[in-house]
Amino acid sequence: QGGSVKTGRMPEGEKTRQCKQEEEQQQKEEEREGLIEFYSSYQELFQFFCSNTTIHGAIRLVCSKKNKMKTAFWSVLFFLTFGLMYWQFGILYREYFSYPVNLNLNLNSDRLTFPAVTLCTLNPYRYSAIRKKLDELDQITHQTLLDLYDYNMSLAQSDGSTLSVRKRSSRSLLHHVQRHPLRRQKRDNLVNLPENSPSVDKNDWKIGFVLCNENNKDCFHQAYSSGVDAVREWYSFHYINILAQMPDAKALDESDFENFIYSCRFNEATCDKANYTHFHHPLYGNCYTFNDNSSSLWTSSLPGINNGLSLVVRTEQNDFIPLLSTVTGARVMVHDQNEPAFMDDGGFNVRPGIETSISMKKEMTVRLGGSYSDCTEDGSDVPVQNLYSSRYTEQVCIRSCFQLNMVERCGCAYYFYPLPARAEYCDYTKHVAWGYCYYKLLAEFKADVLGCFHKCRKPCKMTEYQLSAGYSRWPSAVSEDWVFYVLSQQNKYNITSKRNGVAKVNIFFEEWNYKTNGESPAFTVVTLLSQLGNQWSLWFGSSVLSVMELAELILDFIAITFILALRWFRSRQQLSPPGPLPTSHDNTAFQEEAPGLSAPHRFTVEAVVTMLPSYNSLEPRGPSRDGEVGHE
Secondary structure (H helix, E strand, O other), X not given: OHHHHHHHHHHHHHHHHHHHHHHHHHHHHHHHHOOOOOOOOHHHHHHHHHHHOOOOOOOHHHHOOOOHHHHHHHHHHHHHHHHHHHHHHHHHHHHHHOOOEEEEEEEEEOOEEOOEEEXXXXXXXXXXXXXXXXXXXXXXXXXXXXXXXXXXXXXOOOHHHXXXXXXXXXXXXXXXXXXXXXXXXXOOOOOEOOOOOOOOOHHHEEEEEEEEOOOOOOEEEEEEOOHHHHHHHHHHHHHHHHHHOOOOHHHHOOOOHHHHEEEEEEOOEEOOHHHEEEEEEOOOEEEEEEOOOOOOOOEEOOOOHHHOEEEEEEOOOOOOOOOOOOOOOEEEEEEOOOOOOOHHHHOEEEOOOEEEEEEEEEEEEEOOOOOOOOXXXXXXXXXXXXXXXXXXXXXXXXXXXXXXXXXXXXXXXXXXXXXXXXXXXXOOOOOOOHHHHHHHHHHHHHOOOOOHHHHOOOEOEEEEEEEEEEEEEOOOOOOHHHHHHHHHHHOOOOOOOOOOOEEEEEEEXXXXXXXXXXXXXXXXXXXXXXXXXXXXXXXXXXXXHHHHHHHHHHHHHHHHHHHHHHHHHHHHHHOOOOOOOOOOOOOHHHHHOOOOOOOOOOOOOOOOOOOOOOOHHHOXXXXXXXXXXXXX
């Protein structure tokens, strides 16, 4: 029996140890499961966040929960502060996405590249290739002035010769001129005045001409308040048609450099033919561009009048067109290399008998592209084809845009602008109504109906020259005799008008420094983060880790919402009505509900262990008990 007692006590100790091991293992499992558990409610989540966050003021939402007034006050204050902070955030983001820039002004001192200088004669020349037609046009114009103003210009030919010219030109030039006559029109409704009407004052009328379409059903009235402007514009219209009839533009290339420019010096050195290029302008005559050769550009090491370009030019007009050019002198323009000289925009006139000293200040502008401005680097992203053989500029783009619209709408190109591929210049011998189409299109262009001013953007990098001019009499009264004598001997200058015969031009840099206007981003990502951090610290006195705590709160809130939604969905499934009861012959439902195949359930089992009395406690106490045992 003693052996049986020992055998019965060993399993009891093992069971005790097994129970302790199971409790420890269950506790470890519970601790491991706590790493991935979420809060059981929103209240528990916010209470933990407010008690442990580093954001100032959040602890007041928990520690004052017994006082509802304080809790309400701190809740309103906390969320009001949050609203104000995010309002400031919105202002910062709006400023950042407006892409502001800072203007940086730099003064640079270096050897300056001298700009290109274009000089024109202001004397449209009677080129031999078109001299005959120009003579015909002049005589027709003389007769028109006689009819309108009773003004008889002195003609080289007699009246009989004039009539014979008009008869010979009736089948060619006169026919087209009569189709676009110069008329006197009423100022109010532009109704044609009856011929030889003595009852109307001439001041009550405008001078203009009428341009009609091919079938003469729609006409465009081009009127001018000044008769001088009307005559010049009308004469220029027919003059352009004569030029457009030339099959080769090289026939107009009759450069006479020596007879126009008597003296050319740069930096105290004499100029030669390698320093200039020549082109013809319909209104400004022969033009010469100096320092346009990119292979050997002039540079100025010092400012001042002696370190620039000095020109002596002839301004006397011989064999000119008085009905086209009404001024005397020369026209000069300063521009950058590889840019066309638009004499109408940036040029100015040089007076005869005057020494004009032009001082320059160079200024460069560098803009930020992309989101900061709509500038273009090289014009490749502009939806307008560049018709000029030069780099992109805004004026190049605008003129190209007009010319392309001219070819598309009118079927021909305007003579003043470059010719597009597979196009020809407008000429009323081939394009009868091109003048009507041109003036209609010009009105739309000026009103920006064509959209050229929106399509053509500013270049991101451009160079400009600020000019200022000074004037003095040249030559002076005491020196003009010997000056004109030397000019007549050296340049074979036949002096007919000393005071209006020559002019002098000096172009130079005023100072050695040049200004650069650059742009830099005023609000970068680093600046944005710094400003956001300043606002966060101002309203809550916290750091980046506090922001991470807030992000953690948002993620936990989303997780709890997902878990609660999942529980609600499962509870709705369990509360759904059960299916039909199984019959006695169908036990499939009971088989599907077998415990081994159903979803596992977790049960809480509480084990109450009662210690049994030991074996010695069953033995009798006292001598009588011992005797009984021994008796046995």
